[in-house]
Amino acid sequence: MNPPVPNVLAELAGLLVKNAMPGVPEAERASDLGLSAALLGVAAEMWDRQAHILVEENRAVRALLGEPGEDADLRLSVLQAENDRLRGALVVAHAAAEATGDTARQDAIWAELVAATDRRRLSTAPV
Amino acid sequence: MAHPLEGRLAAYIAGRMPLATGVAVTDLERISGGASRETYRFRLAWTEGGEARQRKLILRRDPPASLIDTERRVEFEAYRAFRGSAVPVPEMLWLEEASEALDHPFFVAEEIAGFQASPQVLLSGAYDAVLPKIATRKWTILGEIAKADPAAAGLTSFMDAPPLDACWSRELDHWEALIDRDEAEPLPVTRAAIRWLRANPPPPAQKLSVVHGDYRTGNFLYDEAGDIHGVLDWEMCHLGDPLEDLGWSLQPIWSFGSGRVGGLCTEAEAVAAWEAASGLKADPTALKWWTLFNCVKGQGIWVGSAAAFNSGGNRAPIMIYPAWWLINAQERAMLKVMGKL
Numbered sequence: 001m002n003p004p005v006p007n008v009l010a011e012l013a014g015l016l017v018k019n020a021m022p023g024v025p026e027a028e029r030a031s032d033l034g035l036s037a038a039l040l041g042v043a044a045e046m047w048d049r050q051a052h053i054l055v056e057e058n059r060a061v062r063a064l065l066g067e068p069g070e071d072a073d074l075r076l077s078v079l080q081a082e083n084d085r086l087r088g089a090l091v092v093a094h095a096a097a098e099a100t101g102d103t104a105r106q107d108a109i110w111a112e113l114v115a116a117t118d119r120r121r122l123s124t125a126p127v
Numbered sequence: 128m129a130h131p132l133e134g135r136l137a138a139y140i141a142g143r144m145p146l147a148t149g150v151a152v153t154d155l156e157r158i159s160g161g162a163s164r165e166t167y168r169f170r171l172a173w174t175e176g177g178e179a180r181q182r183k184l185i186l187r188r189d190p191p192a193s194l195i196d197t198e199r200r201v202e203f204e205a206y207r208a209f210r211g212s213a214v215p216v217p218e219m220l221w222l223e224e225a226s227e228a229l230d231h232p233f234f235v236a237e238e239i240a241g242f243q244a245s246p247q248v249l250l251s252g253a254y255d256a257v258l259p260k261i262a263t264r265k266w267t268i269l270g271e272i273a274k275a276d277p278a279a280a281g282l283t284s285f286m287d288a289p290p291l292d293a294c295w296s297r298e299l300d301h302w303e304a305l306i307d308r309d310e311a312e313p314l315p316v317t318r319a320a321i322r323w324l325r326a327n328p329p330p331p332a333q334k335l336s337v338v339h340g341d342y343r344t345g346n347f348l349y350d351e352a353g354d355i356h357g358v359l360d361w362e363m364c365h366l367g368d369p370l371e372d373l374g375w376s377l378q379p380i381w382s383f384g385s386g387r388v389g390g391l392c393t394e395a396e397a398v399a400a401w402e403a404a405s406g407l408k409a410d411p412t413a414l415k416w417w418t419l420f421n422c423v424k425g426q427g428i429w430v431g432s433a434a435a436f437n438s439g440g441n442r443a444p445i446m447i448y449p450a451w452w453l454i455n456a457q458e459r460a461m462l463k464v465m466g467k468l
Contacts, residue, residue, distance in 0.1 A: 002311040002454075003436045003447055011442050025130060027156040035444035042451050080312075087313035094319055110467055113316050117462060120455040126384045127459040 005043050012036050045122060053119045054079035060112050061086040065093060130155040132229060136186065139228045140171060143221050147173040164362065165190050168238055183240050188233035190441055200224060201285055203234050205364035208280035213271040215357050239357040242348035246383055249349060250390045257353030262391035263400050264355045265347065269376060270404025273336045273369035282337060286366045292331035294368040299324055299420060302427040309434035316458035317426045320419055329416040332368035333407050340364050342372050343381045344389040373401055373409060374417030379460035380425055380453060422461040429453045
């Protein structure tokens with residue numbers, strides 16, 4: 001999830017302080033607070049599930065790439081860095097499977113990509 | 128309390144209205160949204176020929192960093208080109224490309240007041256009876272944009288005119304480069320879509336058209352009778368393949384989860400209205416290419432908004448929301464267009 005949640009929450013905290021002060025034009029206050037509420041709702045939805053999503057996804061991609069290992073450090077920043085590494089390697093593997101015409105491998109990668117977008121899907125997402 | 132921009136804006140406008148006295152700006156307030164330009168509405172009052180006058184106007188000012196980096200002159204001239212045509216647009220008044228007057232470049236335009244733009248309001252159920260009428264109007268207007276002659280509209284002086292067989296590569300190169308620059312984490316579906324687009328290019332454009340660049344539900348003003356009174360947000364306007372705009376209007380993100388294109392109708396109904404108005408054909412294979420391309424373009428915008436936030440260039444919440452809400456949804460939209468979902 002990018003921008004990272006901690007950075008966004010820090011920004012929203014500052015924004016709430018600003019909007020608690022007098023003199024902020026009403027339309028700007030309404031816009032800021034409405035968007036802040038929507039973002040807090042997204043952050044709340046991600047809070048409980050994010051580590052699980054990353055661990056599950058990292059495991060699935062490792063299996064596709066034939067890599068051993070498990071996530072030992074469960075901090076979100078560490079899981080995300082490993083996820084970035086693995087998904088970067090998956091992009092390369094997918095392109096290679098297309099270049100060699102390996103349709104079975106392409107199908108396996110597509111299946112994981114569909115599953116990944118399903119895991120990450122927000123309840124309010126338009127697709 | 129008066130907005131700090133009011134006095135400066137009044138001074139600027141007074142310099143552009145030599146016959147006016149007592150020029151005053153009041154009720155200036157920022158309109159929500161506006162991730163690529165800061166948009167304000169205000170009331171201009173002045174005296175001319177002994178008569179007191181008032182007008183509701185819009186100020187569009189460049190922000191410190193934008194969701195979409197574009198030239199404001201392109202947007203200004205695009206609006207002007209369609210003024211008085213079958214494509215309803217507000218009147219453009221003044222363009223200022225220097226930063227002295229209001230810290231950033233800006234333009235001032237007529238406010239088309241009293242109408243809605245919000246997709247949420249349109250799709251709330253209250254407008255269900257007029258959605259078919261709005262749909263027909265929406266894609267008829269887009270057909271009119273596609274039909275227009277860019278040279279006759281005076282736009283070839285402000286916009287590059289690519290060869291017909293290079294419209295697709297020019298756009299794909301542009302948006303892929305922005306994704307290369309801005310993506311904060313790997314996007315496997317987006318990368319697969321880009322490879323597919325390059326391996327399966329569309330035929331040359333039928334004609335060189337004006338491409339609005341962001342023609343979707345949310346960027347036009349509608350009323351309760353189902354009429355459309357203004358097409359807005361021309362900041363990504365350029366010249367290219369007429370199917371590009373049609374593909375953007377059909378890309379699944381703009382269904383808003385309704386299952387209908389643009390939240391309004393079936394794809395067949397939208398394409399039929401567009402073809403009838405434009406006199407052009409939407410070849411299904413070419414249209415699939417342009418719809419998928421527009422999914423990639425959307426992703427370029429969403430990752431760009433995250434990059435603008437992360438770099439500190441623009442920390443407004445509007446820069447976060449598209450990235451959080453739409454990056455994964457956009458990959459799902461690509462899967463859908465590619466027949467994988």
